[in-house]
Amino acid sequence: MEQRDVLVVLFDGVQALDVTGPVEVFHGAALGVPGAYRIRTASLDGAPVRTTSGLTLVPDLTLAAAGAPDTLLVPGGEGTRAPDPRLVDWLRDHAHRARRKVSVCSGALLLAEAGLLDGRRATTHWMLCETLAERFPAVRVEPEPIYVRDGDLATSAGVTAGIDLALALVEEDHGRDLALTVARHLVVFLRRPGNQNQFSAQLAAQTAQRRPLRDVQQWITENPAADLSVDALADRAGLSPRHFARAFRDEVGMTPGRYVDRVRLEAARRCLEDTVDGIQQVSRRCGYGTPEAMRRAFLKVLGASPAEYRRRFRPVGAAPQPA
Numbered sequence: 001m002e003q004r005d006v007l008v009v010l011f012d013g014v015q016a017l018d019v020t021g022p023v024e025v026f027h028g029a030a031l032g033v034p035g036a037y038r039i040r041t042a043s044l045d046g047a048p049v050r051t052t053s054g055l056t057l058v059p060d061l062t063l064a065a066a067g068a069p070d071t072l073l074v075p076g077g078e079g080t081r082a083p084d085p086r087l088v089d090w091l092r093d094h095a096h097r098a099r100r101k102v103s104v105c106s107g108a109l110l111l112a113e114a115g116l117l118d119g120r121r122a123t124t125h126w127m128l129c130e131t132l133a134e135r136f137p138a139v140r141v142e143p144e145p146i147y148v149r150d151g152d153l154a155t156s157a158g159v160t161a162g163i164d165l166a167l168a169l170v171e172e173d174h175g176r177d178l179a180l181t182v183a184r185h186l187v188v189f190l191r192r193p194g195n196q197n198q199f200s201a202q203l204a205a206q207t208a209q210r211r212p213l214r215d216v217q218q219w220i221t222e223n224p225a226a227d228l229s230v231d232a233l234a235d236r237a238g239l240s241p242r243h244f245a246r247a248f249r250d251e252v253g254m255t256p257g258r259y260v261d262r263v264r265l266e267a268a269r270r271c272l273e274d275t276v277d278g279i280q281q282v283s284r285r286c287g288y289g290t291p292e293a294m295r296r297a298f299l300k301v302l303g304a305s306p307a308e309y310r311r312r313f314r315p316v317g318a319a320p321q322p323a
Contacts, residue, residue, distance in 0.1 A: 003035050004173060007069035007098070009110075010043040010059045011087055013079025016051040017159050018104040022073055025166035028182040033174055042066045044086055052078045063090050071169065072098035075162070076105030076125070088113045100152045102169070104162035108155045112136040121150040125158035209251050212237040217252065220260055224267040224287040228260045264288065265297055272310045279306050 006026050008019055023039055030037045043049050046062035072095055091114035095101050103111050108124040109132060111117050118138040123129065129143035142148050147156035147165040156165040163186070171179035216237050220228055233256055234244035248256045268286040271277060280291050283306075288294035291306070298306050 004037050004070040005067075006037050006039045006071045006073060007066050008039070008041045008073045008075065009063065009087070009091075009107075010041050010049045010057055010075075011077075011079045011084065012049045013077050013081075014049060014051050014057070014075050015077035015105060015159065016053050016055050016057070018075030018077060018107065018162055019051075019057065021160065021163040022075075022102075022104065022166035024186060025163055025170060025182055028185050029170045029174060029178055032178050032181050036174060036178075040066065040069075044084060044090070063087075063094070068094075068097035070099045072101050074101070074103045074107035074110050076103070076107040076109070076158075080106040080109045083110055083113060091116065098152075100154060100169075102154045102156075102165065104156050104165070105158045108132060109135075111153075111155070112139055117153070117155075120153050121148050122153070122155040123148045123157055124155060127158075210247070212239070213248055213251055216248070217259070220263050224260075224264045225285055226287070228256075228287065230256050260287075261297070265301055268294055268298070268306065269309065272306060279310070282306070 006023075008023060010019065019041070023041075026037045026039050030039070040061065041057065041059045042061050042063045042065075043059040044063055046059055046065075048056050048058045050056055074091070088110065091110060095111070095114065095116055101111065101116060103122075103124075105125045106128055108117065108122050109128065112122070112132060112135070117136060119140070121140045121142055122132070123142050123145050124132050126143060129141050132139060133141040145157070146161040147154060147168065149168075154165055154169070156162050167179045167183055170182060216233050219226075219236060220233070226232075230241050230245050233248075234241040237244050239247065245256060248259070252259060254262075264287045268282055268288070271282040271286060272279075275282075277285070279294070283289065283291045283294040286294070288297065295305050298304060298309060302309060304312075
């Protein structure tokens with residue numbers, strides 16, 4: 001079996017968990033399959049670096065001595081805001097030698113600065129997606145997924161999303177069983193789908209300014225199985241359907257229908273993750289009416305059926321439920 005070399009780039013102001021999360025995943029995989037990965041860390045001069053939380057990380061070697069890794073992993077952190085030009089130059093000149101390039105959180109900004117994301121699909125922490133798009137218009141920024149794969153390039157959202165991406169890479173290299181074993185050992189969910197949203201429906205949307213609209217938002221969240229048609233919601237807000245739809249879109253940033261879709265999907269995900277209720281029961285409770293309607297919604301947004309989603313998130317010790 002070929003050993004895969006994982007090289008993690010270190011710099012002052014790096015986010016500690018962006019480094020240690022993926023490293024623990026690859027280390028766990030190497031314990032399960034001895035020799036699967038060799039993990040090394042490197043800084044420009046081989047000197048220790050200070051993380052954003054004040055920890056000191058001691059690299060294994062200098063970047064110049066690192067050679068061509070299988071996987072080049074670039075973490076994020078405050079140090080990406082004004083990066084050392086030498087680091088950007090090194091990435092521009094040497095990153096192409098790696099079989100795959102990976103970034104965690106704001107590490108995408110470093111890859112973009114080096115020109116490695118031009119014309120490519122990418123994501124980063126949701127707070128930085130707009131910055132990435134504005135500073136690097138050639139990058140096709142996707143703000144919602146927790147990670148994005150585009151050929152030999154993989155970028156992830158904030159912090160813990162780096163663990164999800166690392167688990168996906170282990171699954172790609174050595175199969176699902178090993179990835180699930182590592183996930184269980186680390187006591188994390190059994191790998192979230194990459195196109196799962198970075199944040200909840202409530203965080204993704206704005207909060208309406210007017211009290212009646214805010215009350216309707218709260219009502220939707222608390223009652224996903226209710227009649228959530230525009231007419232019913234407008235009646236609850238005391239507005240005409242046309243006025244309500246326009247005001248809701250202006251103040252919340254999305255149409256009532258899209259907001260309802262997001263709330264129902266999130267409610268269904270939580271039921272599948274946190275309960276052992278059957279899928280038919282979940283579909284009714286979350287406003288889908290039928291399992292087929294919920295299945296179509298899951299496939300459209302998450303790329304996985306409710307049954308597959310449950311297999312990835314089933315509570316520890318819970319018995320499988322009928323699909």
